[in-house]
Amino acid sequence: MSKAVPAEKRASAKPTINDIARLAGVSKKTVSRVINQSPLLNEDTREKVKAVIRDTGYVPNPQARALALGRNFLIGIIHDNPNAQMILNMQQGILEALRDTEFEMVVRPVDRGSATMMDDIRSFIMRQRLYGVVIMPPISENDEIARLCRELGCRYVRMGSARLDDDAHMVASNDRDVVAEATRYLIAQGHRRIGLVAGPHGFRSARERREGFESALAEAGIRLPRNLIADGQYTFESGITATESLLDQSPPPTAIFASNDEMAAAVLYTARERGIAVPEELSIVGFDDTPIASRVWPPLTTVRWPIVAMGRSAALKLIRGLDSGDDEGGEPSTFLSTLVRRGSVAPPTRTD
Known part of the structure; x- marks a missing residue:
């Protein structure tokens, strides 16, 4: 008994x-x-x-459930990205999705130029027994990483500036279209000599933004001289170097589109160093709408990139599939960026 x-x-x-x-x-x-x-x-x-x-x-009891599942309740972020603010915003979105769940977040930076990158990612997924990963650009563009996740039975979502995968495995923004809109806004203000601080080679986001910029100029019948394009690395320092190159042209541009806010802030800094008034003598547009955009003076006109919402959706796509068989969790895959007009744009005071 x-x-x-x-x-x-x-x-x-x-x-x-x-x-x-x-x-x-x-x-x-x-x-x-x-x-x-x-x-x-x-x-x-x-x-x-x-x-x-x-x-x-x-x-x-996550330990007991993880034992039954054969995975830990961990969502990984894998990135090779120089933009610290972008990574922080992505983490914010993912943490919002994980709040009040059993899941935790772990972050793994990698070097896309390393011969051991794939081995490093394999080791990370296996060692942590990850339930899923969010793969950030530019390495999200590498199909081999997606194949590795499928091989290891690890759920994944790729983030990008254009479609990279099926809806269950991606969140993407409309970079090309919204940059074209931002460039049309500069043209509507009367600007014809517009410079571009481009993003790094090998980044799909840099290519999408440049193509949006060039398409708007072509649509308006404006020729884009090669000397009005300066390469940047999505960093403040590279933005200074690129801006100096553009402002050294004769005549210099009356407006500059920078492919992210870090570099747009560098454009503003360099203009001030040279005694160039913004926006009276030089208009500036950035991309991201990070906190710096509204805190500098004049506040930056920029593109609001919904990266927090994208991070939240990416994580929900992963965790809502648990026990449900629903690969997408009802989450969207495409997010629309929007132009935010502030004080850094005005009609040009000269015509060339």
């Missing part, structure tokens, strides 16, 4: 996921879907399960 469990011991026993399912009158899979914020539930069921979780003080 089994001994009765003392009442005080029963009261102190930690509730399990099976207890929550029984008390809520649902399946264990339904409880799991609530924990992982799956959209595949009606709100009444979701709230009923949440109420039982609150009342019982239930805390999911």
